Amino acid sequence: MLNDLLARNRAWSDQRQAQEPDYFTRLAALQAPEFFWIGCSDSRVPANVVAGLDPGEVFVHRNVANLVHSSDMNLLSALEFAVDALSVREIIVCGHYGCGGVKAATEDLPHGLADHWLEPIRRLARAYAVDLGRERDLEAQRDRLAELNVAEGVRRVCETPILQKAWARGADIRVHGLIYGLKDGRLRDLDCSIGPGHFQNRQLPQEAQE
Ligand code: CO
DSSP: OHHHHHHHHHHHHHHHHHHOTTHHHHHHHOOOOSEEEEEEOOTTOOHHHHTTOOTTSEEEEEEGGGOOOTTOHHHHHHHHIIIIISOOSEEEEEEETTOHHHHHHTSSSOOTHHHHHTHHHHHHHHHTHHHHHTSSSHHHHHHHHHHHHHHHHHHHHHHSHHHHHHHHTTOOOEEEEEEEOTTTOOEEEOSOOBOTTTTTTSOOOHHHHO
16 A cells, blocks of 8 residues: 555656656745645545645645634644745635534534544534524534534634734735535635734734734
8 A cells, every 4th residue: 555655656756847847846945835724634625636736835734624723733833834934825714514523523422532622613503503403404504514613713713813913014814714515526615704904993912003
């Protein structure tokens, strides 16, 4: 299995170099992606592939059910690097229909550590219980919950001091919520984008006002 993988890598690398001889030297010298992607770990939703982007074009963080925990040092470190060092312009929180993490959060079964990780989705399910109850079946409820989880993730990214400070210094960064359909390979815009100015009437941290 591993030998197959290494052979595929050699074929890919040769093909790339044949198409563009300085491809790897160029990428090795600089990464300047426009996008930061926060997505699900699901093997069927690889950021570069579904967004049609080449290596070097998207900085990626993935975890189970594309959750934005405001104390997740892994995500926050990647977000800070994307915003402060790479100066990305677009941040995408991308969920997907048929998400196993969302499904686990709606089951009355113990899943060990995952139950702690997925707690924000359980909280959303409780908060939107009436709304979700209008969906035709359990699958539709879970898909709606996956959308709500993306919108919540967008809000949480925007509330981080990282984004607040970037906007306060005039950075033009937009945060978007997308959802991917496993059944048709399409990305849909959930129309919950937030950009500079959205928070301008809010009390900014002291440091940002100076
Ligand atoms: Co998933």
